[in-house]
Amino acid sequence: MLTIYNTLTKKKESFKPLNPPFVGIYVCGPTVYDDPHLGHAKSYVSFDIIVRFLRASGYRVRYVQNITDVGHLLGETNEGEDRILKKAQLEHLEPVEIAQKYERHYFRDMDALNLERPDISSRATGHIPEMIELIQVLLDKGYAYEVHGNIYFEVSTFSEYGKLSGRKVEDMISGTRIDAMSEKRHPADFALWKKADPEHLMQWNSPWGKGFPGWHLECSVMAQKYLGETIDIHGGGLDNQFPHHECEIAQSEAANGKPFVRYFMHNNMVTLNSQKMSKSLGNFITLTDLFDRYGPMTVRFFILQGHYRSPQDFSDTALEAASKGFNKLRDTVINLKKHVDDGYKSEKQVSGQCAVFRTQFFDAMNNDFSTATALSVLFDLSRFANSAMSGDDLESINYALALFEELGEEILGLQFAKQGDRVEDSAEDALMEIIISMRQKVRAEKNWKEADRIRDLLAVKGISILDGVEGSTWKKAVKN
Amino acid sequence: MLTIYNTLTKKKESFKPLNPPFVGIYVCGPTVYDDPHLGHAKSYVSFDIIVRFLRASGYRVRYVQNITDVGHLLGETNEGEDRILKKAQLEHLEPVEIAQKYERHYFRDMDALNLERPDISSRATGHIPEMIELIQVLLDKGYAYEVHGNIYFEVSTFSEYGKLSGRKVEDMISGTRIDAMSEKRHPADFALWKKADPEHLMQWNSPWGKGFPGWHLECSVMAQKYLGETIDIHGGGLDNQFPHHECEIAQSEAANGKPFVRYFMHNNMVTLNSQKMSKSLGNFITLTDLFDRYGPMTVRFFILQGHYRSPQDFSDTALEAASKGFNKLRDTVINLKKHVDDGYKSEKQVSGQCAVFRTQFFDAMNNDFSTATALSVLFDLSRFANSAMSGDDLESINYALALFEELGEEILGLQFAKQGDRVEDSAEDALMEIIISMRQKVRAEKNWKEADRIRDLLAVKGISILDGVEGSTWKKAVKN
Numbered sequence: 001m002l003t004i005y006n007t008l009t010k011k012k013e014s015f016k017p018l019n020p021p022f023v024g025i026y027v028c029g030p031t032v033y034d035d036p037h038l039g040h041a042k043s044y045v046s047f048d049i050i051v052r053f054l055r056a057s058g059y060r061v062r063y064v065q066n067i068t069d070v071g072h073l074l075g076e077t078n079e080g081e082d083r084i085l086k087k088a089q090l091e092h093l094e095p096v097e098i099a100q101k102y103e104r105h106y107f108r109d110m111d112a113l114n115l116e117r118p119d120i121s122s123r124a125t126g127h128i129p130e131m132i133e134l135i136q137v138l139l140d141k142g143y144a145y146e147v148h149g150n151i152y153f154e155v156s157t158f159s160e161y162g163k164l165s166g167r168k169v170e171d172m173i174s175g176t177r178i179d180a181m182s183e184k185r186h187p188a189d190f191a192l193w194k195k196a197d198p199e200h201l202m203q204w205n206s207p208w209g210k211g212f213p214g215w216h217l218e219c220s221v222m223a224q225k226y227l228g229e230t231i232d233i234h235g236g237g238l239d240n241q242f243p244h245h246e247c248e249i250a251q252s253e254a255a256n257g258k259p260f261v262r263y264f265m266h267n268n269m270v271t272l273n274s275q276k277m278s279k280s281l282g283n284f285i286t287l288t289d290l291f292d293r294y295g296p297m298t299v300r301f302f303i304l305q306g307h308y309r310s311p312q313d314f315s316d317t318a319l320e321a322a323s324k325g326f327n328k329l330r331d332t333v334i335n336l337k338k339h340v341d342d343g344y345k346s347e348k349q350v351s352g353q354c355a356v357f358r359t360q361f362f363d364a365m366n367n368d369f370s371t372a373t374a375l376s377v378l379f380d381l382s383r384f385a386n387s388a389m390s391g392d393d394l395e396s397i398n399y400a401l402a403l404f405e406e407l408g409e410e411i412l413g414l415q416f417a418k419q420g421d422r423v424e425d426s427a428e429d430a431l432m433e434i435i436i437s438m439r440q441k442v443r444a445e446k447n448w449k450e451a452d453r454i455r456d457l458l459a460v461k462g463i464s465i466l467d468g469v470e471g472s473t474w475k476k477a478v479k480n
Numbered sequence: 481m482l483t484i485y486n487t488l489t490k491k492k493e494s495f496k497p498l499n500p501p502f503v504g505i506y507v508c509g510p511t512v513y514d515d516p517h518l519g520h521a522k523s524y525v526s527f528d529i530i531v532r533f534l535r536a537s538g539y540r541v542r543y544v545q546n547i548t549d550v551g552h553l554l555g556e557t558n559e560g561e562d563r564i565l566k567k568a569q570l571e572h573l574e575p576v577e578i579a580q581k582y583e584r585h586y587f588r589d590m591d592a593l594n595l596e597r598p599d600i601s602s603r604a605t606g607h608i609p610e611m612i613e614l615i616q617v618l619l620d621k622g623y624a625y626e627v628h629g630n631i632y633f634e635v636s637t638f639s640e641y642g643k644l645s646g647r648k649v650e651d652m653i654s655g656t657r658i659d660a661m662s663e664k665r666h667p668a669d670f671a672l673w674k675k676a677d678p679e680h681l682m683q684w685n686s687p688w689g690k691g692f693p694g695w696h697l698e699c700s701v702m703a704q705k706y707l708g709e710t711i712d713i714h715g716g717g718l719d720n721q722f723p724h725h726e727c728e729i730a731q732s733e734a735a736n737g738k739p740f741v742r743y744f745m746h747n748n749m750v751t752l753n754s755q756k757m758s759k760s761l762g763n764f765i766t767l768t769d770l771f772d773r774y775g776p777m778t779v780r781f782f783i784l785q786g787h788y789r790s791p792q793d794f795s796d797t798a799l800e801a802a803s804k805g806f807n808k809l810r811d812t813v814i815n816l817k818k819h820v821d822d823g824y825k826s827e828k829q830v831s832g833q834c835a836v837f838r839t840q841f842f843d844a845m846n847n848d849f850s851t852a853t854a855l856s857v858l859f860d861l862s863r864f865a866n867s868a869m870s871g872d873d874l875e876s877i878n879y880a881l882a883l884f885e886e887l888g889e890e891i892l893g894l895q896f897a898k899q900g901d902r903v904e905d906s907a908e909d910a911l912m913e914i915i916i917s918m919r920q921k922v923r924a925e926k927n928w929k930e931a932d933r934i935r936d937l938l939a940v941k942g943i944s945i946l947d948g949v950e951g952s953t954w955k956k957a958v959k960n
Contacts, residue, residue, distance in 0.1 A: 094706070096600055104597075117584075120576050126606040129684045204609045226574070430941045431911040438918050438934065454918065461910045 002057065002366045004233075005309060007241065007264040008164055012368055017232045018262065021060050024227035025051060028219060028236035028244065029065040029121065031072040032102035033087040036109045037284035038299070038314055039270045039277045043237045045300055046267045046308035046369075048115040048413060050235070053365050056411050064226045065118040067106075069099035069125050070202050072215040073194075082212075085201060095202050099125075109287040112296040114413045120226050124218040128204050131213040131221050134255055135192045135206075143254040147183040149195030149209040155188045158250045164264060165242035190247050192217055216247035220260075224252065234261040238268050239276070267308040274313060285314065294319050297415055301326040304371040304412060325375075329408065332382040333416035336401040339389050344398055346405045354399035357381045361407050371412065378408055432463070436472050443467070482537065482846045484713075485789060487721065487744040488644060492848055497712045498742065501540050504707035505531060508699060508716035508724065509545040509601065511552040512582035513567040516589045517764035518779070518794055519717070519750045519757045525780055526747045526788035526849075527715045528595040528893060533845050536891050544706045545598040547586075549579035549605050550682050552695040553674075562692075565681060575682050579605075589767040592776040594893045600706050604698040608684050611693040611701050614735055615672045615686075623734040627663040629675030629689040635668045638730045644744060645722035670727050672697055696727035700740075704732065714741040718748050719756070747788040754793060765794065774799050777895055781806040784851040784892060805855075809888065812862040813896035816881040819869050824878055826885045834879035837861045841887050851892065858888055912943070916952050923947070 002015040017023045027047045030040060051063050073080045088095045107117075124131075135151055138144040143157050155161045155169050162168050172188040191214040196203035203210045223231050229252070236245060245264065252260035270277045277284050290299055302322035306312040350358060357377055364373035381403055388396035408414045435454065442450045455465050458474070466473050482495040497503045507527045510520060531543050553560045568575045587597075604611075615631055618624040623637050635641045635649050642648050652668040671694040676683035683690045703711050709732070716725060725744065732740035750757045757764050770779055782802035786792040830838060837857055844853035861883055868876035888894045915934065922930045935945045938954070946953050 094600070096602065096706070100601060120574065121580060122576065123603075123606060126603060129608050129612075132609075133685060205613060226576070428908070428911065431908065431915065434934065434937050435911065435914060435918070437937075438915070438922075438930075441930065442918075450918075450921065454914065457914050457917075461914075 002054075003368055004263050004265065005368045006262075007266050008261065013263070015263065017059070018230060021058060023054055023059045023061045023233065024064070024231045025054075025061060025233040025235065026064045026066075026219070026223040026227055026231050027118070027234075028240050029067050029118075030102075030106050031068040031083055031215075032099045032106060033072075033083045034102060034279055035105050035286045035288060037277060037279070037286050038290060039237070039284065040106075041109075041113060041287055041290075041299055042270045042303050042308075042312060043235075043267045044110055044115055045113055045303045045413075047235045047265075048113075049304070049371060049411070050233075050265070050308075050369055051116065052411050052413060053369065056406075062120070062227065063116075063118045064120045064122065064222065066218055066222050067099075067103055067121055067123045068215065068218065069103070069123050070095070071124060071194075071213045071218065073191075082202070088201065096125075099123075109291075109296075112287075112291060113300050114296070114415050116413075122222045122226065124213070124222075125202075127218060127221050127225070128213065130225060131217045132193075132204075132206050134217065134221055134251065135213075137255045138192065138251065141254065143250075144192055145185065146208055149193075149211060150183070150191060151193040151208060152184055152189040153192055153247065153250060153254075154185055155190070155250065156186055158254050160253065161188075161250050162246065164249055165246050167242060167246070190214065190216060190243060192251070216244055217251060219244070219248050220251040220255075223248075223260075224256070229256045229258050229260075231261055233263045233265060235265045235267070238266040239278070241266055265308075268311045271311050271313045277314065290319075294323055297330075298323040298326055300414065301375075304375055304414075307372060308369060325379075326414070329378055329382055329404075329414070330416045332385050333401070333404045333408070335389060336385055336397060336404065337417070339394075339397045340401050341394060341398055344401065346402050348402070348406055350399040350402055352396070352399070353384060354381075354396070354403055357384070357403060358407070361403075361411075365411070374407070374412065378404070378412075381407075432474050436465075436474060439465075439472065443472075482534075483848055484743050484745065485848045486742075487746050488741065493743070495743065497539065498710060501538060503534055503539045503541045503713065504544070504711045505534075505541060505713040505715065506544045506546075506699070506703040506707055506711050507598070507714075508720050509547050509598075510582075510586050511548040511563055511695075512579045512586060513552075513563045514582060514759055515585050515766045515768060517757060517759070517766050518770060519764065520586075521589070521593060521767055521779055522750045522783050522788075522792060523715075523717045523747045524590055524595055525593055525783045525893075527745075528593075529784070529851060529891070530713075530715070530745070530788075530849055531596065532891050532893060533849065536886075542600070542707065543596075543598045544600045544602065544702065546698055546702050547579075547583055547601055547603045548695065548698065549583070549603050550575070551604060551674075551693045551698065553671075562682070568681065576605075579603075589771075589776075592767075592771060593780050594776070594895050596893075602702045602706065604693070604702075605682075607698060607701050607705070608693065610705060611697045612673075612684075612686050614697065614701055614731065615693075617735045618672065618731065621734065623730075624672055625665065626688055629673075629691060630663065630671060631673040631688060632664055632669040633672055633727065633730060633734075634665055635670070635730065636666055638734050640733065641668075641730050642726065644729055645726050647722060647726070670694065670696060670723060672731070696724055697731060699724070699728050700731040700735075703728075703740075704736075709736045709738050709740075711741055713743045713745060715745045715747070718746040719758070721746055745788075748791045751791050751793045757794065770799075774803055777810075778803040778806055780894065781855075784855055784894075787852060788849060805859075806894070809858055809862055809884075809894070810896045812865050813881070813884045813888070815869060816865055816877060816884065817897070819874075819877045820881050821874060821878055824881065826882050828882070828886055830879040830882055832876070832879070833864060834861075834876065834883055837864070837883060838887070841883075841891075845891070854887070854892065858884070858892075861887075912954055916945075916954065919945075919952065 003012045004015045006013050030036065051061055054061050069084060072083050084095050084098050088098045091098060135144065138153065139146065139151065144151050144153050169188055193206060193208060193211050193213055195209060195211045202212050204212065223234070234245065249260050272283050275281065275283060298319060302319055303312070305322060357380060361374050361377045364370040364377060381400060385397065385400035388400060404416065409416060439451055439454050458465060464475050466475065483492045484495045485492050510516065531541055534541050549564060552563050564575050564578050568578045571578060615624065618633065619626070619631065624631050624633050649668055673686060673688060673691050673693055675689060675691045682692050684692060703714070714725065729740050752763050755761065755763060778799060782799055783792070785802060837860060841854050841857045844850040844857060861880060865877065865880035868880060884896065889896060919931055919934050938945055944955050946955065
């Protein structure tokens with residue numbers, strides 16, 4: 001039975017979706033104005049595994065993620081400069097070009113991490129009419145007010161404001177910079193619609209003049225449009241809990257008079273020297289850089305080694321350890337593939353010790369997605385598999401590979417077989433086999449000079465040869 | 481000087497953009513409800529080359545393409561069933577899921593064909609407010625009328641209706657099925673906005689009730705939003721000339737009182753046994769299938785062999801001929817790369833015979849993009865290059881490669897070097913180099929048995945070795 005830590009109630013709860021076996025999950029997606037960094041990977045890998053595990057558990061999941069291509073302003077109450085617009089000015093491009101460019105980079109990096117695409121990736125600019133309608137409802141119901149073409153949500157009208165983050169409206173004044181010139185009734189009131197200057201590049205007509213939507217609004221609108229007024233799971237980074245998710249709750253529940261979310265899930269942050277990694281702090285590492293150094297599967301493995309609700313400190317040591325760990329499992333899987341039956345077919349029916357591993361794995365995942373424990377089961381399985389291979393225990397070999405495929409590849413999304421490109425591997429394997437066999441002959445003839453020449457040529461290509469008593473093996477210094 | 485056949489005037493004209501060096505080009509993109517087929521490739525490869533050539537000629541091009549994800553109805557006056565909605569019902573998915581799925585397939589196939597992405601790929605659903613505004617303008621100016629929540633453009637109010645296709649409004653009755661129940665004032669009037677049934681999955685609020693936009697509308701709106709009221713080039717398939725482009729002209733010019741398009745360009749169709757290849761006729765070949773059989777570069781080459789304004793008949797014979805032609809050029813380029821100077825750097829300054837080839841190529845392309853003639857120049861260049869290699873004429877070798885890179889790769893978008901994956905190639909090349917060198921030693925020792933063993937091992941992997949007097953070369957039997 002799956003239990004989930006619900007940030008709304010601050011405790012682990014049994015997971016009961018509204019209309020089983022259907023599960024609707026909404027996860028806050030990226031604001032597409034810059035390249036994805038490790039913090040994004042932590043969030044989206046975490047929710048990818050959650051969705052994969054729900055599916056493996058028999059749920060029929062609809063996974064919605066937004067793409068913020070307008071309105072994500074700087075500053076806590078969403079009143080600063082638009083991030084995409086600012087970048088557009090920097091790069092001398094149209095806002096839409098910036099958004100499309102970085103949306104492409106986002107999917108490029110998420111694809112490399114082997115994330116399943118959301119069923120729906122919806123863009124804020126594709127939902128302007130729906131946002132205007134929601135604002136109108138909030139105005140009509142007295143939860144929002146207009147000042148000079150700007151519309152604000154009045155937090156004091158929604159008595160439950162603060163229930164997610166635990167903040168109280170009355171305490172918020174002290175935490176907010178007091179702006180004597182502010183037109184807002186309360187410093188914590190947040191923008192639903194901002195009036196646009198004539199030169200503003202992204203603006204739409206509305207009943208209140210030309211303007212653009214506030215950032216929080218899009219998530220209320222898209223979650224409702226694609227998943228209904230009450231959704232099962234809402235996910236996002238811990239840094240979105242306040243104000244973003246708190247504002248979403250206020251908007252949706254004020255408008256619909258129904259609970260917005262049954263289970264709120266927040267992933268913790270990636271830190272660098274214990275400081276949060278983020279674009280605004282400028283201490284981020286882009287995924288492109290990381291992939292160059294370690295490969296996407298090592299990054300994925302690194303994230304799985306932590307728990308989604310725990311902060312995770314980035315360091316080269318940690319990534320190198322992740323690389324070793326991943327390669328250990330990978331080597332086992334590749335060996336298993338060489339050892340299995342000719343008629344091998346991946347099956348989910350396993351028995352004996354493998355059935356025990358499977359139960360342990362599901363127990364770990366059912367316990368609020370304890371991926372680190374789930375990985376430790378895979379290491380136990382790896383030891384078991386290696387001894388099965390030494391003992392030529394074909395049944396165990398077949399079961400072990402089936403488990404690696406189901407638990408490791410399907411649920412945890414680790415691509416064991418793929419290293420760089422699949423095609424490259426197979427060509428490389430075949431050619432290396434030939435080279436090794438040729439070099440064996442040379443060594444048999446005690447032609448050490450030629451054997452060394454070959455070894456050196458390969459070394460230049462990053463391939464090392466290890467000569468043992470039973471023959472030579474090779475290894476490539478590559479990123480996985 | 482570039483001349484373009486302008487479908488508006490039915491003649492070749494000198495190309496003069498409105499604000500040189502800037503060129504705005506809008507090309508009708510796909511309706512994302514099914515997999516792309518060869519007809520799409522013909523259209524988008526043609527305009528890709530047009531954009532590439534404009535850029536190579538010094539123009540600064542903004543290339544906009546729409547993605548139709550709502551409102552493309554069946555039937556000539558845009559009043560049948562919505563294509564995406566119909567497919568959504570078939571696949572038991574939401575319309576937005578259908579649109580996103582096939583948009584991804586579209587870009588997957590276009591990327592494989594080595595198309596440069598448009599600067600802006602704009603979705604119809606992202607422009608609903610702007611479409612509603614344009615309808616309002618047309619209503620206010622008396623070009624449109626409302627009946628029961630539907631808005632129609634009244635073609636008789638726009639005296640120039642028919643100027644692109646040459647059709648006359650008065651003749652259109654006979655060509656259109658007379659529907660006694662029709663609420664339209666004239667059978668040729670077309671829908672700007674359609675009222676939606678309550679169960680319709682794609683609908684938005686409007687001043688005229690809930691509904692959705694007509695297909696023609698999005699192109700008028702997006703062209704104007706991203707390229708201004710008058711655009712330099714509007715492209716699309718010949719089958720879009722009427723009614724789609726005719727309707728676009730009517731909408732835009734009626735609303736703005738300005739010419740909409742300076743140069744209209746239409747690509748002709750791909751035929752199968754002389755019948756147009758299209759989804760509605762059910763005689764299409766998907767690009768995935770074609771790529772499996774011939775590889776994307778052969779498909780691209782096939783399209784280049786025709787002229788964009790000529791129909792092109794698909795047959796296996798034609799594709800096999802294209803494959804041969806492409807491989808001929810490719811082999812020359814690969815050989816040139818082995819022969820060039822160590823310090824080789826691609827330059828656009830060539831002289832002698834190569835300068836003549838370059839002029840011939842540009843002349844062909846300047847003549848309404850005569851790609852077939854341009855290709856014939858590349859075959860002349862290939863012969864020239866081969867004789868330069870025989871004669872070890874290093875300067876000509878360098879120039880020839882530079883020309884292949886500029887004219888073949890950059891302008892015509894042919895990927896000579898890439899065969900399968902670039903990464904695979906480099907690893908394979910390096911290992912093959914080692915194998916060949918080892919085998920050379922074996923042959924020097926007259927150890928024919930081992931040399932043959934190696935050749936046989938490689939043959940199993942699809943690699944053939946050719947032993948010549950000056951050493952051995954290798955070749956892989958793959959699709960390009």
